[in-house]
Amino acid sequence: MDFLLEVLVGGLLSGVMYSLVAIGFVLIYKTSGVLNFAQGAQLLFAALTFVSLVEREVPFVAALAITLGAMVVIGLAIERFVLRPLVNQPPITLFMATLGLSYVIEGASQLLWGAQVHGLDLGIDDAPIEAAGIFISQFDLFAAGIAGAMVLALVLFFRKTRTGLAFRAVADDQVAALSVGIRLPRVWVAVWIAAGVVALVSGLLWGARLGVQFSLSLVVLKALPVLVLGGFDSVAGAIVGGLLIGAAEKLAEVYIGPLFGGGIEGWFAYVAALAFLLVRPSGLFGQKLVERV
Template identity: 55%
Template sequence: MGFFVETLIGGLMAGMLYSLVALGFVLIFKASGVFNFAQGAMVLFAALAMARFSEWANIALGGDNLFLANVIAFFAAGVVMFIAAWAIERLVLRNLVNQEGATLLMATLGIAYVLEGIGQTIFGSEVYPINVGMPKDPVIMFESLFEGGIMINKEDFIAALIAAILVAVLTIFFQKTPVGRALRAVADDHQAAQSIGIPLNRTWVIVWFVAGLVALVAGIIWGSKLGVQFSLATVAMRALPVVILGGLTSVPGAIVGGLIIGVGEKLSEVYLGPYVGGGIEIWFAYMLALVFLLFRPQGLFGEKIIDRV
């Protein structure tokens, strides 16, 4: 029983990290109605900025104040993501207002390649570490409840907690604030939103900036675990099944979808892996997403689209 609970908790923590990446997809889709293929590149770009700014700030401070260097780097990376959001709106999205969804989709592909290229040019292409002080040693808990206790990775636990807090804040932001309601209105109909005075250009800058901050947090967490390297952009691919399960328009759906995927991957690898030769953790999420596409393509919490003619 203890091993099952340990696997379950590990899956839940991994699922929260998937949810964090999936949030970027949901945020952009809720504000523009387009699937953002640049989200993985945004995670990579933000992580590169954080890693390099932290390194440079630490050198400038004499190498003995990592906390202050990380604080400076976080705000500097946030400014970079705001500039990126402004540039994307000014140079790309402003010229594509009221265009077909396929046009916007292709634009996000172009944005992804541009961000990867600019990131490599400015920050370099080496593997950079991010050290934000999160403990990496595992800890044994609940020894009184389970024989031998349950081993929990401190870094994964703290990362999952940060992801949960960010998800809760974004949920409140979309549901309770005027800006959040404006973002949902823009997603429903660009022209109608403009007709009632919602500034489309400013709204897109806001949502891309918020998605950039989410990408920054995700990049810091994943960069701390894996190091900042260009393969980090592929982390977004792990979040695709999460979005499909939860629904493209639902922030809570990103949470639930991430938890389902995280737990499903861990449990299937441990309990089904020995019977299918292992490796099930790699493709389990995509098989589950395929089932949802066949029987419930809008996801668990997504809105069902009905076209009337």
Template identity: 70%
Template sequence: MDFFLEVLIGGLLAGIMYSMVAIGFVLIYKASGVFNFAQGSMVLFAALTFVSLVERGFAFWSAFATTLGAMLALAWAIERGVLRPLVNRPPITLFMATLGVSFIIEGLAQLLWGAQVHGLELGIKDEPIDLGGILLSRFDLFAAGIAALLVLALSLLFSRTRIGLSLRSVASDPLAALATGIRVQRIWAVVWAVAGFVGLIAGLLWGARLGVQFSLSLVVLKALPVLIIGGFSSIGGAIVGGLIVGAGEKLAEVYAGPVIGDGLENWFPYVLALLFLLVRPAGLFGQRTIERV
């Protein structure tokens, strides 16, 4: 039982890391209905910028503030220069635009900082902690705490502030929100800025875990099952979906892997996502689309 709990809790903590990336998708999708495929590249750009500044002698908080400014500027440029001119275009057009932006961001990151692999240290060693006979990763506990604080801050932002109420109105009905005087484009800019900040936090945590390299942008692929299971329009759903994916892949790898074969952890989340698409296409917390005929 101790081993089972160790695997389960380790999977849940790892799932929170997936949720960090998925939250960036949810924010933009809720506000504009755009599936931002460039979120993975934003995570990479944030991590690469931060570690490059630190290697050039910047102090931690100076590098963090500079990187945050760069992420806010990048998010503003994407929203203003690419997506705003494509308002009211078909969803596939917007998706292809974010796909193109993804490659542009990766090219810009390579142009500015090079393509070499970097190690990123946040001062939290990835070593086990014995809690009642259960070994847990110190870094995973730290990441879980950061994710919890981030979710709490976003929940307060979107439920207790005027911007949050405006966002909920825009997500519900953009045309009605526009008719009531809400500046929809301003809300989109704010949401993209928040998504840039989330990308920075996720980039630091994932960069410290995997190393800062260009394959880091592929973490976006692991967020897709999280979004499908939790729902594309719910921050809470992103957290729950991440927990399900993290726990499911770890338990499957440990208990079913020896029977089925190695590598089960890499593709089992997509099996879960496919099952959810067949049974509950909107996800656990997503809203079904109702079209009037």
């Protein structure tokens, strides 16, 4: 039983980090209907910028502030020069725009900082600690705590601030939001900046775990099963979906993996997501689309 709980807790802690990446997608999708495929490139750029500044002996806090400023600028630039000119275009056009944007950001990252692999140390030991007979990674606890705090901050922001209320109004009905005087470009700017901040936090956590390298941008693929399960337009769905996917893949690797020779953790989540699509395409918390003809 202790071993089962240990595996389950480890999976849930990993799931919190999946949720954080997925929330970046949800923020953009809810307000603009864009599946932002550039989220992974933003995550990579943030991690690479931060670690490169630290290696150049820039103080930790200053490097974090500079990287945050860079992510804000990127968010502003994307909204102004990519999203705004493509308003009311078909979803496939917007998706292709973000796909191309991801390569632009990755190219800019390589041009600025090079293509070498970096180790990122946040000062947190990865040694396990024992709690009630269960061994838990200190870094996993730290990462889950930071991700949880980030999620809580976003929830409070969107529920307690005027910008957050405007975001919710736009997410519910853009036409109605326009009719009461809400300016969509301002909301889109705020959301892209928020997505950039989420990419920064995700990039630092995943970069510390996996190393800062160009394959780090592929971390966003881990968010896709989470989005399928929870729903592309639900922050709560991203959280619940991340926890479910994290726990399911760890349990599957331990208890089902030996039947297949191991190694199923990398693809089990996608199989589960595909099966879930056949049953509930909108996800657990996603809004069902109703078309009248």
